[in-house]
Amino acid sequence: MIPFILVLMILPLVLLGLALALGTRARDKWGINLKPVHCPACRSPMPQIRRPKSLRQALWGGGTCERCGCQLDKWGRRIGQSP
Numbered sequence: 001m002i003p004f005i006l007v008l009m010i011l012p013l014v015l016l017g018l019a020l021a022l023g024t025r026a027r028d029k030w031g032i033n034l035k036p037v038h039c040p041a042c043r044s045p046m047p048q049i050r051r052p053k054s055l056r057q058a059l060w061g062g063g064t065c066e067r068c069g070c071q072l073d074k075w076g077r078r079i080g081q082s083p
């Protein structure tokens with residue numbers, strides 16, 4: 001019998017691991033992308049060390065293209081409206 005408190009401690013870790021694994025497969029915000037991405041608009045590579053420009057970028061990854069200013073998610077997909 002596993003102590004209940006141990007289950008309470010381990011369960012969130014298991015759920016987090018599951019979210020990361022499924023998110024990486026589905027390419028959603030929970031996933032982890034270790035591959036370099038390029039801007040979909042101007043094809044310029046995104047810097048590997050990113051400086052988040054918003055809370056969303058800090059939390060979920062992605063960034064703003066230095067060249068054309070369009071917003072990407074961590075998978076290199078465009079977000080929102082482009083100028």
Ligand SMILES: [Zn+2]
Binds near residue numbers: 039040041042070
């Ligand atoms: Zn760009």
